[in-house]
Amino acid sequence: MGYNSNMSTIYDLHTHSTSSDGTTTPTELVRHAAEQALDTVALTDHDTTEGLVEAAAAAREVGIGFVGGVEVSVSWNKHVVHIVGLGVDPDCQVLQDGLTILRAFRNWRAEEMGRRLEKAGIADAFEGAKAFSNGILIGRCHFARFLVKYGYAENEKKVFQNFLTCGKPGYVPGQWAELEDAIAWIKAAGGQAVVAHPARYPFTRTKLRRLLTEFSYAGGEGLEVISGSHNRDENFTMAKHAKDLNLLASTGSDYHGPENPWRKLGRFQALPEGCTPIWHDWVAPSTINAISA
Ligand code: AMP
Ligand code: MN
Ligand code: MN
Ligand code: MN
Numbered sequence: 001m002g003y004n005s006n007m008s009t010i011y012d013l014h015t016h017s018t019s020s021d022g023t024t025t026p027t028e029l030v031r032h033a034a035e036q037a038l039d040t041v042a043l044t045d046h047d048t049t050e051g052l053v054e055a056a057a058a059a060r061e062v063g064i065g066f067v068g069g070v071e072v073s074v075s076w077n078k079h080v081v082h083i084v085g086l087g088v089d090p091d092c093q094v095l096q097d098g099l100t101i102l103r104a105f106r107n108w109r110a111e112e113m114g115r116r117l118e119k120a121g122i123a124d125a126f127e128g129a130k131a132f133s134n135g136i137l138i139g140r141c142h143f144a145r146f147l148v149k150y151g152y153a154e155n156e157k158k159v160f161q162n163f164l165t166c167g168k169p170g171y172v173p174g175q176w177a178e179l180e181d182a183i184a185w186i187k188a189a190g191g192q193a194v195v196a197h198p199a200r201y202p203f204t205r206t207k208l209r210r211l212l213t214e215f216s217y218a219g220g221e222g223l224e225v226i227s228g229s230h231n232r233d234e235n236f237t238m239a240k241h242a243k244d245l246n247l248l249a250s251t252g253s254d255y256h257g258p259e260n261p262w263r264k265l266g267r268f269q270a271l272p273e274g275c276t277p278i279w280h281d282w283v284a285p286s287t288i289n290a291i292s293a
Contacts, residue, residue: 011279012266013042013067014084014196014224014252018134019051020071021141023257026051029265030058030066038266040065040279042086042252047073047102048137049090056291068291070095071196072186073102073176076211079203080176082196083215084224084250085186086278090291092189098181103137105174110138112172113164117143120169122152140164141256179211180218187219192278194222194250198241199234212245221248222278225271228253228263239272249275 016022017029024032026043033041041064043055052068059066067086074081088095114126128146129138144159153159163170177185186193195215198208212223225238226249242249255265271277 020045
């Protein structure tokens with residue numbers, strides 16, 4: 001069992017840019033992927049495809065494979081679950097209509113988070129978080145960066161623990177996409193749906209199996225077996241689920257930028273034996289639905 005850094009092909013199919021809560025621009029991200037000798041990178045920003053055209057152009061310039069993606073926020077059984085779409089055509093209206101609704105909720109939520117944090121004694125959090133974002137899409141990470149900068153917590157992890165998770169002052173619950181809708185939008189856009197970082201959900205084995213069964217029934221195809229947010233045991237557990245349920249296996253770092261030294265582009269364990277990679281039937285140059293613009 002090797003590590004990807006020793007393999008000839010590295011597919012990092014889960015990354016973020018400044019179009020959502022990453023800190024590198026789409027161009028910088030793709031150039032960094034080329035420097036790291038990745039074969040193919042997917043850009044999968046939260047609820048937006050805004051960065052795809054820029055990233056695709058940068059990938060052509062540096063000569064690496066590029067997959068246009070998106071990470072869709074879903075509410076499932078009172079939990080937030082993330083569904084990655086790979087190979088989506090950003091010109092698909094069905095997809096864009098869905099993502100537009102999610103971003104509208106996101107922006108209302110950001111204002112509401114600001115109001116709730118204000119009540120908890122933290123002034124100007126909305127404006128502060130917005131200043132860390134591109135001004136269009138504001139997520140919890142932008143609040144985290146603001147709160148760390150102004151000394152409300154020592155690091156982003158602590159901010160999430162103390163302010164931004166369920167039951168804490170800045171947490172705003174809400175309705176994201178239905179699982180079936182997210183899959184339908186991705187498929188309408190010609191993409192493949194993948195359950196992101198499956199070991200991160202607070203689910204029992206039975207509940208995860210139920211999610212994966214419903215996901216598969218609704219047309220979902222892939223499971224992120226290898227994730228930058230999984231440990232080694234979790235990767236192997238997810239490989240087993242993928243094999244048992246005939247889901248294609250994906251690999252992704254969930255890279256958000258160089259600030260996090262534990263999560264590097266393309267630096268993760270190789271897929272365990274017996275998994276069928278999600279890219280097994282992709283055509284050269286390692287992309288599905290190559291973006292032309
Ligand atoms: P949002 O979609 O705006 O609710 O934010 C979700 C994002 O917050 C995730 O994609 C991660 O980037 C980040 N995140 C969630 N939980 C944590 C945590 N415990 N520590 C650090 N970052 C987190
Ligand atoms: Mn994120
Ligand atoms: Mn996620
Ligand atoms: Mn992600």
